[in-house]
Amino acid sequence: MFANHKLIAFETIVIKEVRRFSRIWLQTLVPPVIMITLYFVIFGNMVGRRIGEMGGFQYMEFIVPGLIMMSVIQNSYSNVVSSFFSHKFQRSIEELLVSPVPNYVILTGFIAGGMARGLAVGAIVTVTAMFFTDLSIQYPLLTIAVILLTSIVFSLAGFINAVFANSFDDISIIPTFVLTPLIYLGGVFYSSQLLPPFWRIVSGLNPIFYMVNTFRYGILGSSDVNIYWAFLILGVFIVVLYSSCIWLLRRGTGIRS
Amino acid sequence: MTIAISLKDLRKVYANGTEALKGISLDVEQGDFFALLGPNGAGKTTIIGIISTLVNKTAGNVEVFDKRVDTHIYETKLDLGVVPQEINFSQFEKVQDIVMTQAGYYGLPRKLASQRCEKYLRKLGLWEKRSERSRSLSGGMKRRLMIARALVHEPRLLILDEPTAGVDIELRRSMWEFLTEMNNKGTTIILTTHYLEEAEQLCRNIAIIDDGEIIENTSMKSLLADLDSQVFILDSATEIPAQLNLDLPNISLYRIDGHSFEVTVTGDQSINEVFSRLDQQGVKVNSMRNKTNRLEQLFLARLRDN
Numbered sequence: 001m002f003a004n005h006k007l008i009a010f011e012t013i014v015i016k017e018v019r020r021f022s023r024i025w026l027q028t029l030v031p032p033v034i035m036i037t038l039y040f041v042i043f044g045n046m047v048g049r050r051i052g053e054m055g056g057f058q059y060m061e062f063i064v065p066g067l068i069m070m071s072v073i074q075n076s077y078s079n080v081v082s083s084f085f086s087h088k089f090q091r092s093i094e095e096l097l098v099s100p101v102p103n104y105v106i107l108t109g110f111i112a113g114g115m116a117r118g119l120a121v122g123a124i125v126t127v128t129a130m131f132f133t134d135l136s137i138q139y140p141l142l143t144i145a146v147i148l149l150t151s152i153v154f155s156l157a158g159f160i161n162a163v164f165a166n167s168f169d170d171i172s173i174i175p176t177f178v179l180t181p182l183i184y185l186g187g188v189f190y191s192s193q194l195l196p197p198f199w200r201i202v203s204g205l206n207p208i209f210y211m212v213n214t215f216r217y218g219i220l221g222s223s224d225v226n227i228y229w230a231f232l233i234l235g236v237f238i239v240v241l242y243s244s245c246i247w248l249l250r251r252g253t254g255i256r257s
Numbered sequence: 258m259t260i261a262i263s264l265k266d267l268r269k270v271y272a273n274g275t276e277a278l279k280g281i282s283l284d285v286e287q288g289d290f291f292a293l294l295g296p297n298g299a300g301k302t303t304i305i306g307i308i309s310t311l312v313n314k315t316a317g318n319v320e321v322f323d324k325r326v327d328t329h330i331y332e333t334k335l336d337l338g339v340v341p342q343e344i345n346f347s348q349f350e351k352v353q354d355i356v357m358t359q360a361g362y363y364g365l366p367r368k369l370a371s372q373r374c375e376k377y378l379r380k381l382g383l384w385e386k387r388s389e390r391s392r393s394l395s396g397g398m399k400r401r402l403m404i405a406r407a408l409v410h411e412p413r414l415l416i417l418d419e420p421t422a423g424v425d426i427e428l429r430r431s432m433w434e435f436l437t438e439m440n441n442k443g444t445t446i447i448l449t450t451h452y453l454e455e456a457e458q459l460c461r462n463i464a465i466i467d468d469g470e471i472i473e474n475t476s477m478k479s480l481l482a483d484l485d486s487q488v489f490i491l492d493s494a495t496e497i498p499a500q501l502n503l504d505l506p507n508i509s510l511y512r513i514d515g516h517s518f519e520v521t522v523t524g525d526q527s528i529n530e531v532f533s534r535l536d537q538q539g540v541k542v543n544s545m546r547n548k549t550n551r552l553e554q555l556f557l558a559r560l561r562d563n
Contacts, residue, residue, distance in 0.1 A: 005364020012361025016354075023349070091345035095406070098309045099362035100334035257271065257312045 009101045010109050017113025021079055021120075028079070029121060032071045036125045039067055040132045043189065055191040055222055060133045065216040066188030069150065071125045073183060073208065074175070076118030076151040080110050080158030081171045088162065093255055103249040107159065107242070114155030115148070122147060135219070142227070143218030149234040150211045154179075156241035163245075163254045182208045187216075192224040207233055259287040259322065261414050261445040262308065267317035269303050269469075277303040279469040280317070285447060285462070287322070287413070290440045292460035292477070293449045294556060300469045301449045302342060305418050309339045321414060335363065338412035340403045342419045342449075348392035352383055355391060356406050363410035370409070377405040380435065397424045401432070408439075415439065416447045421455060433459055453556055457481070465556060472562075489528070491535075492517045492544045503534040 048059030087093040186208030210230035217223035306312030321333040360370030381401040465473040507526035
């Protein structure tokens, strides 16, 4: 397959993915915004006023980066896991598998679709946040880099979940029992400085903790983690997850008999 | 003659231990209209799955136009169009989007994809439905949509796995005409079907597969030549005498009721003599039909022998 054919195939997958989540916008784009708005109103505004400052910032300012990151993580993951599993469930994945599209183009296409939804929801949440607080970004390039890389990581993770999933239950187990606790314990609502030393070390084992804090550093200029260390973690996750996805596709796990 | 598809000692054992293919070897020539027949579970769909890479083979070799599917993945897939047995497109997408998306997977530029999409949707009578969601299509339309989708990259080899299953007779015949036209234009076609009449009507060569093995691989003509008897049902306008006897060698008669009877013709015996003897005995035949499809008789006989 020539490079221009691969590019057309890649565009086709991405357009199909974007069309899919745009068609069901009431399920994909609206709920995260409502949920995040409630977080702003309840935690940021009502509870936040009593909390005062966190990490040297008003509580509302403090939670905004975490909430944006939370929406990007959840939506990147859920777009890929639901779309790829739905392709498997309806057997429309066979359209792709019988075609000459290389595995890496298939994977990249789904990842780009996941990123598109994650970033679209992230952008909507950011605009929503502007109604509640003044938002100025300290390090724009770093902010963009960390959100893109995080979106890639969770799109890849969603892909692996979808490959192994055999039922609709299987695509909700990981988000409910693994992803959500990791996000909530990843420093979205609090600074790790408040934690006792033992729990601070435990937080250090949670990769989402690094992503949230690096993103917070990009926006507020303050972080609980070493930024270089955070980028290294993101890089390692991308390499390991990408290689695993390609290996699974080559083996045909969950998609070929 | 170029070989469109060549299977060599193809074996498949599924994870649950089922041995679906026990060393299948088969060649289909370019331009052929080839029938792959067999009872349910014989291994037809597994063969198609292996050719189209949806099923991983356990052993053996598959070549499409002299290129190994394992090593020339992209070239072989460009030559191949597959119409699966079960509906496998998104039920939520529009008809046109399904075909356009498939064209995109094959790297067709948008303008060319659009032209091909219109061409095949029109040919298959789906152009008027192009903006409708696929779930709203009838069963026959869904099958035609899968054919349009498989043809959008204009493959040299088209494999159809029971394309007319559940399709009404009128539509089935229009699909036969379409497939014959495709074959006449040079597309090699491999067809699996449960309608033996369909295979007899369309295909030049045939392989019968049973329990993972090929038990017959020959031309349709020579297979049908093996048929040494045919059974006809004749309907008479007049009452058939209770003691009807034609007194002809290689002919046996069985009276079904007062107005119809079965005639079994064996060997080279001409059916014309049957009519003249009946006429002499005052029996006026006003209709005649085969009791069973000729290929069906052979098919069942081969399976019994196996």
